[in-house]
Amino acid sequence: MATRLSDVAARAGVSVKTVSNVINDYPHITAHTRAKVEAAIADLDYRPNVSARSLRKGRSDFIALAIPEMASPYFAELGAAFSRAAKRRGITVLIEQTEGEPAAEQMVLDGMRGQLIDGIVFSPITSTPAKIGAAVSSGKPLILLGERTAGGTFDHVAVDSVQAAYDATTHLISLGRRRIAAIGVGGGGASGTGAVRRRGYRKALKAAGLPHDPALELAGTGYHRLDGAASMRALLELPEPPDAVFCFNDLLALGALRTLNDAGLSVPDDVAVVGFDDIEDGRYHSPSLTTISPDKEWLADQTVALLLERIAGSGEDARRTLTVPYTLEIRESTAG
């Protein structure tokens, strides 16, 4: 049978009210009394009824993370990092997969249908800035992840994708590559990942005095291995195939590497390949994948810290933008 508050009180020789005060961390309790109660709690392995406690303090200590795709390793690794960052602060993360569906994204914007959640971290795919902006009314603190912002209505956390794409492309140029393709330019619509990273890619070509050839910019239909493999096949069929490819995520790059392998081409000698995300898969792949590595632990940790600040209502009022640090990890797919 579960230990009850009254058992703890009897063991500690104090009233039930005093035990409750200790558990809820009320002031004006002597160190002596606190120690007695804590010893009794430990002896009896008592677990407070956290649900009742949350209702009293108006918090559940649960937050939600809404991501488009669970099975995408980038989001899976990010979800794991969020879970760890929250746990360090005594908070539990519940993760929801929206698949970028408007109805699922709307439910997130509406505050997760009355779930006992203190705040939300949301990576939108299809919600327009207008819809996101209209969501302020849910009353729950919400932080946006990724390329899609809402004109400053919410706190926002993202990598500087233009600069990162510029760095990735410049790395390929520095290796002497001149026909550099880009895979994934269609991702996420006009304000999405594809458009932003293409800006950095084109900027780097321009800075190096290289022309940009629209035939080398492939949209594909998604950001999966399948799409990378198909786009690479299309590139190899060009009259003048590329000598390097910058893929806008690692899954696209891993698909492209499979196509290059099947075609008997050597990486990086024939074609150098760069990805984006630094998922574990790319580190163990043969050849290992050169990639932009956003600091996912930093991202999760800082985002959870900011969300908890918003939930507590402490800190400045002005909306903040956190820019996630990244590095370019040079591995075998470009440095052979």
Added chain:
Amino acid sequence: MATRLSDVAARAGVSVKTVSNVINDYPHITAHTRAKVEAAIADLDYRPNVSARSLRKGRSDFIALAIPEMASPYFAELGAAFSRAAKRRGITVLIEQTEGEPAAEQMVLDGMRGQLIDGIVFSPITSTPAKIGAAVSSGKPLILLGERTAGGTFDHVAVDSVQAAYDATTHLISLGRRRIAAIGVGGGGASGTGAVRRRGYRKALKAAGLPHDPALELAGTGYHRLDGAASMRALLELPEPPDAVFCFNDLLALGALRTLNDAGLSVPDDVAVVGFDDIEDGRYHSPSLTTISPDKEWLADQTVALLLERIAGSGEDARRTLTVPYTLEIRESTAG
């Protein structure tokens, strides 16, 4: 401003009570009235306050899936499949990563601390059968996933891991391999994945009249690429290295493949490799990975269906065990 029930009533020319009755699908409403209200709802793009509605019907239409590791592709793919299976039935899945920590697993067994969740699917790692058995009291329907059962206290969903491991090992034997190693025998303690799959592995060796060599059974420290790579290095240092390896999950196999590649060995000519899980990564890898492929869509779909039956209190009372179908997918890592 959000559309309210009264706006819909005014537009349809009926009372607020009637609109509410239509939304809650009460009987005794004429088809004519229903059509008028539904047209008004559509015209005004009205979204009912689902939270208030759930309280009335005593259900939230949220279920939880508690898995040890989000960043493990098997669980990530499984989470995505659950999310889709639930969505097809109008239900949302919230996913929690326990990291196999006793406190996090206990919270799941306790019913997720008062979250508005109708039922739980739980893949335990560290909870003992006794602890799992004691959890019946949370009152929320709970289904166990994976090797750990609780002596019939709960519904249970798993692959027949003994048979699957037997099939994987027998496939290697049929290719003429005679020194077949096993990586991952230590996973999950005495009643866990490692012990169960080792039983199938040994059974296959015995059936073929092959001795089992304890030096070829590696526990490693986990089920990640890192562990597979390290275990493979240890195997290559043996006086008589193996000519085949059965890895108890695909991540171990992908780590082992990286080590074999670094050592200049050819797969499958020098060493054939089989995994378990059929994650996407293994399908695109060069060489592609032969593996046991559990039907994850079936698993998710049948588990969600059973959980909803338990939530509704319909169906038979007796605890059920769902055995997940699987296939052996023969690819380049064994069939060249």
